[in-house]
Amino acid sequence: MCDEETINKPSDFIREAVAEDLKNGRFNYVRTRLPPEPNGYLHIGHVKAFMIDYLIAKENGGELILRFDDTNPAKEETEFVEAIMDDARWLGIEWVKVTYASDYFDELYEWAKKLVMMGKAYVDDQTPEEVSANRGTLTEPGKNSPFRDRDVEENLDLLERMKNGEFPDGSRILRAKIDMAHPNINMRDPAMYRIIHEPPHHRTGSKWKIYPMYDWAHGQNDSMEGITHSLCSLEYENHRPLYEWFPEQLGVFKPRQIEFARLNLTYTVMSKRKLRRLVEEKHVSGWDDPRMPTLRAMRRRGYTAEAIHDFIRRVGVAKNYSVSDVSLLEACVREDLNKTSLRRMAVIKPLKVVIDNYPEGQTEEMDAVNNPEDPNAGTRKVPFSKVIYIEQDDFRETPPPKYYRLFPGNEVRLRYAYFIKCTHVVKDDKDEVVEVHATYDPTTRGGDSADGRKVKSTIHWVSAAHAKEAEIRMYDRLFTKEDPEEGDEGFLACINPNSLQILTGYVESHLAAPEAGSRYQFERLGYFCADPDSTSEKPVFNLTVNLKDAWAKLEKKSGK
């Protein structure tokens, strides 16, 4: 009955509201805005907001404006403007223009004067402490400022002099005159402008000595740009009465603000402050450390934009406070990479295997499939010889129950090569197995036996003589607790000491000189992405996400 388009079209309370606004004529077009503050790098939490703004505009034939919210020179830098645009472009977000809150400082100032002339705003000479004390509490009303009823001329004069830098920081503010007894504290004569002499603004330099507060700037910028839907997170719900009050007084275009729950992820912290601590206190190597939830880090780690889009789509949009499971993100990454990435063989914890009955000095070229999910990816030749490396996990001297891999007397398949059977091992003086010996069956070339004999396991390998040494960076969750902020010790107390393991392994020759950013599946291990740290001497690979591992799960369950 219903066609697929109807079924697959995302639907949520915001899209419904937008559709309703269009239908009933409140607006006859859709324009949204992306309002990042250029004071840090984008993280996965921002992506949800970005996708909502971008897609809702796009779905309605509307447009998106990228507007940097640069109203506080103390915190903002041009460096972040560039980084944010780079990340947003990588995500595939398109905007019709880039603007800055600071583009509107002049006009905004005129609007402020208009409010002053209307008797709706005044200059307050109280100290910050007095302003705070007179604001009242959650349960008690505030007290009017003694400067609240200054006449218009004086207010105008003072405001102009504030702008000209005649007064020191913190000595005066411009306030909207609303209601000091309002039950919503945001309506108790909120500050509109504060005095800031230093540092210079990243775009307007030293022109301005006063800067608008978020509540004053953001909504008016929305109005000036003809934004129809100003979509933001739940904590701004309390600000909506103020958001609507200003344009109402001014008699200007009134956008509609709609709030939704921000994205949270298990085993992750998302606040800029906490992320900054991780970087500054060197718990990670930087903002692009692959363990970080920043987009730069996720890109470096090998996540695709498609997988991230899919994740955001599956998380949905609602007003519930929620914490999404990071395993959903990982599932999205696996699903995308499974279809697209080339398979390669790599051994990350090598164990030497000598095939005693294989001719010394002989090399064969084995045919290997590049991607079983994609026939067009073709095949490649992989060299095989007498001495190979296999994964330490793929050999046990004394196998536990249900262990199908290599152990003395057992036969397994070397992927795309031969069946081999373990004959004996060589140990060092610490009783550790350092070398495994085996024999191969020449009639099983390619991996199929002539007599129909079955093996229970197929393992990967690389030829010792042809392998390239590589650095493998194995990443795990940065925190050991689902909610790192839970408890009294703070998030730094539950940092996972094993979130990064650096291994030296061997990769097949096709991986000897990878292009940075190229993605592969290392068979039976996981998805890996070549890191920019790679050199011609030694390639470096980051674990993007591991493959699901039924054996590891089984072993864990049996209480290893």
Add this chain to the structure above:
RNA sequence: UGGGGUAUGGUGCAAUGGCAGCACACCAGCCUUUGGAGCUGUGGAUCUUGGUUCGAAUCCAGGUACCCCAGCCA
């Protein structure tokens, strides 16, 4: 003890008065030259108490829990 919000399987999201469904996770099986992928199947949820109704996750009333707000941050 003010105001604004939110409550549906373990997690996230649907169901807009008419059989509570989807995804991830979990569990079992099939298949497999990746213990991957794929396929099949099982289990498990409407915060609570009343009310309206033939029928309530949905409407009404009361309660409970949790989140946000007292920056000259955004």
